[in-house]
Amino acid sequence: MHHHFPTSYSAPFHLFRASAECQECGISCQVIGLTSGTEEPFILQEIKALPEELLSAIIAVHANFELCSSRKLNSLQFLNACSCSAHFPEFPLFSLPGGAFFPTEEGQASQIEVIELPIHGEHEIECSYGIGTGGLILKHGKRINWDSLT
Numbered sequence: 001m002h003h004h005f006p007t008s009y010s011a012p013f014h015l016f017r018a019s020a021e022c023q024e025c026g027i028s029c030q031v032i033g034l035t036s037g038t039e040e041p042f043i044l045q046e047i048k049a050l051p052e053e054l055l056s057a058i059i060a061v062h063a064n065f066e067l068c069s070s071r072k073l074n075s076l077q078f079l080n081a082c083s084c085s086a087h088f089p090e091f092p093l094f095s096l097p098g099g100a101f102f103p104t105e106e107g108q109a110s111q112i113e114v115i116e117l118p119i120h121g122e123h124e125i126e127c128s129y130g131i132g133t134g135g136l137i138l139k140h141g142k143r144i145n146w147d148s149l150t
């Protein structure tokens with residue numbers, strides 16, 4: 001399911017936005033996930049490097065997405081941060097059924113916000129990806145217009 005090498009990903013890029021409970025402080029925070037493509041998109045994970053244009057667009061919507069050190073990868077990667085400064089591990093968000101970005105039915109998918117980023121073309125991103133849960137979110141998620149956010 002996971003591959004890891006710098007490669008080209010194509011627009012459209014969407015942000016998924018949902019809430020997740022911080023494992024450190026117990027507060028519910030907004031978290032985001034980045035996807036590339038339509039129908040059944042790549043859900044980008046373990047992001048180590050991405051173009052400034054994409055990062056700026058993400059940060060404009062969600063400031064708490066930051067580069068931090070990962071013990072698991074022994075390197076830097078982007079993760080969602082809580083206001084308590086703890087980081088959200090990706091596995092429970094993306095890979096556990098019922099996680100913020102792993103809806104198991106349409107009802108849960110419809111609670112997830114979907115924001116298309118104003119980014120075109122292909123971009124080199126160093127990351128891994130998962131496939132298989134994004135299609136339900138793209139189809140049933142709550143669409144939010146970029147212009148209403150910025």
Ligand SMILES: [Zn+2]
Nearest residue numbers: 022025082084
């Ligand atoms: Zn916290």
